[in-house]
Amino acid sequence: MYYNELRSPAVVQTGRDILKNIDWILKDAHLYFSNKILITQQILFDEYKEQLNVNEFSEIIFIRGGETAEAVEVAGKLSGLDAILLGFGGGSVIDVVKYCATKCDIPFITIPTTLSNDSLCSSVARLTFNGRKRSYPAQGPLGILIDFGVVRHAPKKLTLAGVADVVSNLSAVKDWQLSNKNTGEPINELSLMLAKAAPAPLFKYKEKDLDSDEFLHDLATGLILSGMSMMMTGNSRGASGSEHLISHAIDEYFPDRSTIHGLQVGWAHLMVEKLCRKDNDSYKTLKKFFDNIGLLDILEDNVKWKEDEFMGLVPYAKTIRKRYTILDTL
Ligand SMILES: [Zn+2]
Structure with a gap:
């Protein structure tokens, strides 16, 4: 074995109108699964229903997000399925999806609604247990889809x-x-x-740039490179x-x-x-x-x-x- 093994995402796509093209993007990347399960929060689903419903999901699971107890419960329902999980939400949703995917050995795709931290591509899920944040080892995502029209609306x-x-x-x-x-x-x-390298392109931006596609692309790049750095070592050292x-x-x-x-x-x-x-x-x-x-x-x-x-x-x-x-x- 001469090379380091690195499980990088099979598909990374950023840009506009990603949400209504999820099915097409997966098909284009030759990713076929018997079950395609969307995991999200009801409020987010209602907000983006029109775009999400252009795609076909075998099931939609609504969660609150952020809690270990809920993640364990959802993982119990998914165990043994031939499926792919699509986590649509902020860090608290994505961390539940990561936890479930890892526990059940099911691949997952992150579709973040905010670019608030590097959890969208990292080997750790942070969830609350008994009122305190805990880190759980997690597998990396099979794909990362970032819709600028969605993340632009984040606070x-x-x-x-x-x-x-x-x-x-x-x-x-x-x-x-x-x-x-x-x-x-x-x-x-x-x-x-x-x-x-991840943060280097960000230093040129000012507050007025926060809504631009260029800035969002550089921020997404930074978060993903940061995640790749962590997946390369299997820990978060960098x-x-x-x-x-x-x-x-x-x-x-x-x-x-x-x-x-x-x-x-x-x-x-x-x-x-x-x-x-x-x-x-x-x-x-x-x-x-x-x-x-x-x-x-x-x-x-x-x-x-x-x-x-x-x-x-x-x-x-x-x-x-x-x-x-x-x-x-x-
Ligand atoms: Zn961090």
């Missing part, structure tokens, strides 16, 4: 959360390189390259460093003060550059970009933590997982 704060999640790779990559230097942890250079540990610590220990994943990660990224790495150039560049794209105001309104509380979160972050980062050098 601005979700789109910007996606931007912050992709951009946080720059922090994760620094942590990986630091660990390589200080602990000898091996680096998968190709995975690192993908993680680092896309999740100290800034993610801080965000996970907030979810775990202070759920009442937590907010959208990407926004927490974005805030933690700024704080890590300023207070931990003390890298003033990186901090200034990041802050300027966040300001240009409208993210700074969104962080101000949504993140319930202040700069002088950040260092207090570090001991909690260190308990989250065994992953060497800048936090270990403080």
Whole structure:
């Protein structure tokens, strides 16, 4: 065995009018299954009924999304089926679909309604169990279909959360390189390259560009490359460093003060550059970009933590997982 095996999606399609062409896209990619099951939320189905109904589904399952208990229940119904699952929704729907697909060994396609985080193409499903977020290992998607007409309508704060999640790779990559230097942890250079390349095209955009196809395409690209970087190593090393540990610590220990994943990660990224790495150039560049794209105001309104509380979160972050980062050098 000389090559690395990488299970990449068989079909990735972005653009306009994707939703009403799902059947055609699957046929064109030679993906035929006895059962094609749409899993979504009732409210989303009602909103996009006209376009979705152009396609044929053998069954439509409505879920609330986000909870392990519901995911286990749905997986119970799907076990043993020759089917493909189509997950249409935000991260909470897609994570349930991923969990079910993995448990039942059924392929799945993600059709996100928001570009709020890299869960649309990653090997982890995040679901709530007993009020706390838990990570479950998951298989990657067979396909990713992104309809700009749909994701364009997502709330601005979700789109910007996606931007912050992709951009946080720059922090994760620094942590990986630091660990390589200080602990000898091996680096998968190709995975690192993908993680680092993912956010690069985003820095040219401003707040006025958020609705453009070009921006949405670059954001989708970033999220997918980020996911591919993770699938290459089988873990999230290139896309999740100290800034993610801080965000996970907030979810775990202070759920009442937590907010959208990407926004927490974005805030933690700024704080890590300023207070931990003390890298003033990186901090200034990041802050300027966040300001240009409208993210700074969104962080101000949504993140319930202040700069002088950040260092207090570090001991909690260190308990989250065994992953060497800048936090270990403080
Ligand atoms: Zn993330």
